[in-house]
Amino acid sequence: MDYKYLLVEDKGDGVKLVTINKEKSLNALNSEVLKELSDCFLKLDKCQETKVIVLTGAGKAFVAGADISEMSPLSAAEGYAFGKLGMDVFMQVERNSKPVIAAVNGFALGGGCELSLSCDIRLASTKAKFGQPEVGLGITPGFGGTQRLIRAVGPGMAKELIYTANIINAEEALRIGLVNHIYEPEELLDQAIKLAKTIASKAKLAVKYAKSAINNGIQADIETGMEIERTSFGLCFATEDQKEGMKAFLEKRNPEFKNR
Ligand SMILES: C/C=C/C(=O)SCCNC(=O)CCNC(=O)[C@H](O)C(C)(C)COP(=O)(O)OP(=O)(O)OC[C@H]1O[C@@H](n2cnc3c(N)ncnc32)[C@H](O)[C@@H]1OP(=O)(O)O
DSSP states (O other): OOOSSEEEEEOSTTEEEEEEOOGGGTTOBOHHHHHHHHHHHHHHHHOTTOOEEEEEESTTEEEOOBOHHHHTTOOHHHHHHHHHHHHHHHHHHHTOSSOEEEEEOSEEETHHHHHHHTSSEEEEETTOEEEOGGGGGTOOOOSSHHHHHHHHHOHHHHHHHHHHOOEEEHHHHHHTTSOSEEEOHHHHHHHHHHHHHHHHTSOHHHHHHHHHHHHHHTTSOHHHHHHHHHHHHHHHTTSHHHHHHHHHHHTTSOOOOOOO
């Protein structure tokens, strides 16, 4: 996969590393980068060999937000369309059939924080900074921040972050549950890939069904959520990997999953 602003590397064992590589503008998301991300995540979704995706940024930023120079002259209708473009791409990340781990190496502001929120798991370097600075620019979050941040950290904390535009460090992000773990900058990618490989070693379809059950269930009432889980659970029994996983346990050996 060849892109102008993305690097896609095969890290082995079914793990792909996607790096947003537009260092000069701190990986700010313009329409071109968003379209490349869309194409990349669509292809990785369909790629049989890919089991887990790690997403990071080149240089000192994960993503410093949507591109302010592109947004500055927009009309209301154009602003709406730009917001929709970002939302659609982030929805592709969130709904990707493969788990996506955000390795947040530095600034994750505005659209950058929102991109990390569309990933399944966030890991941070000690240098990471998170925030939704949009109200300081005269806009609201526009790539899903008002909806995903409340789900990640609760409405009170999300509202404080969004209304104040405060930037928080990795420790605070860990404290409020925005990230799962913090690592030294030089360890972040290795740790993200290690976590990705642990997930990739499990039954691929079971992980896929678990992801969709969690993502769909979180939007639903508990009874609907339980029905979603029952359906996913039942579907697993139609897979070869369920037979192999349980047979291996009973035979006291490691399973050899075929991802079928
Ligand atoms: C729907 C979504 C909406 C949004 O996401 S709104 C945008 C939210 N993000 C922000 O408001 C953050 C904007 N950026 C900053 O505040 C600062 O940057 C930082 C604090 C992240 C870093 O500051 P420092 O280390 O001093 O770097 P630097 O010189 O400001 O940035 C290097 C180059 O990167 C460009 N840049 C940074 N962020 C953006 C952006 N979000 N959109 C467009 N360009 C950006 C700058 O302008 C500059 O460029 P040049 O070297 O040509 O002066």
